[in-house]
Amino acid sequence: MNISDSHIGHRARLRERFLKNGRSSLADYELLELLLSYAIPRKDTKLIAKELIATFGNFAAVFDQPAEKLQTLSGIGPSVATFLISIRAVMTRYLEQKAERADAISSPEDVADFVRLAIGASQRECLMVLCLNAANRLVHHEILVEGTVDQAPVYPREIFRPALLHNATAMILVHNHPSGRAIPSEQDQYMTQRIDSLASEFNIVLHDHLIVCPSQAYSIKTGRLL
Template sequence: MTADPPLPGRAEAADAPDHRGHRERLRKRFLDAPEALPDYELLELLLGAAIPRQDTKPLAKALIRRFGSFADAVTADVEDLKSVDGVKDVAAATLKVVREAAIRLARAPVLNNSVISSWDVLLDYCRTAMATLPTEQFRLLFLDRKNTLIADEVQQTGTVDHTPLYPREVVRRALALHASAVIMVHNHPSGDPKPSRSDIDMTRAVKDALTAVGIQLHDHVVVGRKGHASFKAMGLL
């Protein structure tokens, strides 16, 4: 992986004392009160670690213009990130590291604990991992007899409004893992977590297939920017 080159016309500004002083002041402000930095300055600081000899404020603002927020920028696909002038492999990888770190931090409290008794923690993890994704994704959580997480797997990734999920594949994987129960999770990129008719029909088909082999479907959770919807809480399971 090669370092990202400075943007055209920025080489001299990157080495200027004013630029170095600005970055130091920004770093100090972050250490003093990280929550006070607006999204573009947080991106600017992060990009500065990836592209140390470049004024990264214009690039940070370009990313906010393109994607809308810090969360959307780090969630964006690598190729979409690289479509922004000035973002190369190193900068894109740095942004994706932040997203992966956030997912792992959110998942840590879920591991080795009963998922059912840590439901709010599980929902926080699902929202962190999926709520801002630009396309639909199906995640399957496989549980043992004590409702402890055995495996957390992305089963399918689809388009902005559809992801195919095949009941036989869910059953096959659950049996291979010796799972006693499954929780289905998927996202709605539109932001509205309300289940669609196809979501409901597909969930019933998966439940029937799992029940036939003695495996319980605990819930199907839909997450979006506007919140989440639980099939069990809605009486759909």
């Protein structure tokens, strides 16, 4: 459906409301509609926005989807799917650099949003390490391994390699649960205790081990399992 004059006026009013009053003035579907208007300039995007949210459950979940799932909906082709995926990449890069610029990482909340966006929605289990210096500033981070849907093979030498290469004095481990439940398993607890024990041999402190999914982050330290 090509956009009509009335829809052009509606789109202009939507943009004006957003610029004047911010995101809180728009419903979830309206904010998504506004975003989609830049990727689909010649069509009404309201119905597409509503269908995306209805299909995937909520606004945030739309940006957790891989391209192939997005393209199952009418009106979403490769370019629009790429546009939606790129928004998540932009948000991740923003939070990544915000964490890098922070004076210090003092709690799980300081990095939780970044790591949730980085690996929380992955369909495979990933293990990530954050390396900190003596001032608890983030000096390096990387995804060490990507495994199957329920397991990422872990080798201690790989976990400590980036910390040693970047002269880190502390680190935070992060892995995701593709099941969508950020609850530590017995294996998670065992691995955390093992890495914590080995870390002292390298004069490195394991500050925490976070388990993440798209909407949750669980701190093993806060849960007193470390």
